[in-house]
Amino acid sequence: MRNEHLIRLVSLGALLLAWSALSIIMADPEILPSPRSVIQKMGELWATGDLQKHLLDTCFRILWAFSLAMCIGGFLGYFMGRNPLANAWIDPWLIIFLNLPALVLIVLCYLWIGLNEVAAILAVTLNKLPLVMTLIREGARSSSSELRDLAKAYKLPKLKVLRHIILPELLPHIVSAARTGLSMIWKIVLVVEFLGRGTGIGRQIHTQFSIFNITGVLAYSLSFVFFIMLIELLIMQPFERYATRWRQHA
Amino acid sequence: MLEVNVTGKFFGDQKILGACKLKLKPAERISILGPSGVGKSTLLRIISGLDTNFEGVVKCPEKLAFMFQGPNLLAWRTCYQNLLIFHPEVSQTGATQMLEQVGLGDKGFFYPDQLSLGQQRRLALARTFLSPADIILLDEPFTSLDPKLKLEMLTLTRTLLDQSKSTLVHVTHDISESEYLMSNAVELKGNPATLHHQASDE
Ligand SMILES: Nc1ncnc2c1ncn2[C@@H]1O[C@H](COP(=O)(O)OP(=O)(O)O)[C@@H](O)[C@H]1O
Ligand SMILES: [Mg+2]
Secondary structure, X not given: OHHHHHHHHHHHHHHHHHHHHHHHXXXXXXXXXXXXXXXXXXXXXXXXXXXXXXXXXXXXXXXXXXXXXXXXXXXXXXXXXXXXXHHHHHHHHHHHHHHOOHHHHHHHHHHHHOOOXXXXXXXXXXXXXXXXXXXXXXXXXXXXXXXXXXXXXXXXXXXXXHHHXXXXXXXXXXXHHHHHHHHHHHHHHHXXXXXXXXXXXXXXXXXXXXXXXXXXXXXXXHHHHHHHHHXXXXXXXXXXXXXXXXXXXX | OEEEEEEEEEEOOEEEEOOEEEEEOOOOEEEEEOOOOOOHHHHHHHHHOOOOOOEEEEEOOOOEEEEOOOOOOOOXXXXXXXXXXXXXXXXXXXXXXXXXXXXXXXXXOXXXXXXXXXXXXXXXXXXXXXXXXXXXXXEOOOOOOOHXXXXXXXXXXXXXXXXXOOEEEEEEOOHHHHHHOOOEEEEEXXXXXEEEEOOOOO
């Protein structure tokens, strides 16, 4: 285990080293700036407050889209998993949305709703929604009818059934929907900002791109990647461990 | 106490159960014997109120305990929680006493995955007997156990039954279980299956 962590660190170091070496060989900071100048640029952006401001805006959109998609998708997915008739009605829509390219949804949202915050958040939400629905539906389908019988025989109140049976049984599926959903959202949110918002990391990448400032593009992108890895490490992974704690005892 | 008068039960257009009449006094014990697939679980689900889609009338007391063929535990809750969620009126001390009686006294904070198969069964037994029920329904909980564990479970069940003085309806395909539990045996047989009381009953 320890060994594996070390290998990961060394591997990451090797990547940085390769980048440094390549930037020295190419000797053209316009095309491939060194890691140091990118980090320097990050520092500058942080000092002016630009980085935090745009990161926060992007974060706000992610949070909204994530929560909306999880709530609506969770509810609909569960409903479909438990009710074959509802599934027959909604499934064709689901398949269409699953196969609709992200870009199409984004462009349509902007065209129909306008270049505003609502359209941006809706575009991200709609991209994630089908995925959440499919995963939660799978969970609802695999739920045990025996435990339902047990709850019914002992006349467990609805709220208790939800808390002690339905949600815990669904939790692994909720976790995987949250994780895959989140990794999908932060790829899409940048495109949404790139195409139609005045703020956010995606917008800044657009700006840097239009003045062909590769250092700027890299500084914003890598800050964002770093930020996401932090969320993954500090929120998602502990949440996943918590959700499956009863399994690790075995 | 318990009055069952089922006249028919269909799955689709297939008639599984025919006439099934049963009347039990408090503390009476009965074992319904029948081969696998004859409709024992179906009948028990009707008696317990889990299945309301049948022809006939069933009068069953509200407070019942049901033990299934598998242990049917909440894997994500500790032993204590597995007991107390289903018996909110019981105190933790009460739960501890019951766990001790089934030999799980030190396992209260364990998760079911940390228990052996036999221990999981005993936890399910503890859940069934934790608070006094008017009627206890057992759906072949001793099937598919190895002989040693089966004997252990049967002995424990009998002790708990003697203590609780509840009415018992037990279904099985093994007549020796009925002897252990000191219950009257009736037979469920035929297609559609009907209940056959022996001359010795009532
Ligand atoms: N939900 C169901 N839908 C259709 N047929 C069922 C269903 N449940 C049970 N059956 C059928 O009813 C018959 C009796 O089943 P069951 O009561 O489980 O038998 P036993 O418990 O005696 O082994 C079987 O032939 C089974 O296939
Ligand atoms: Mg059965």
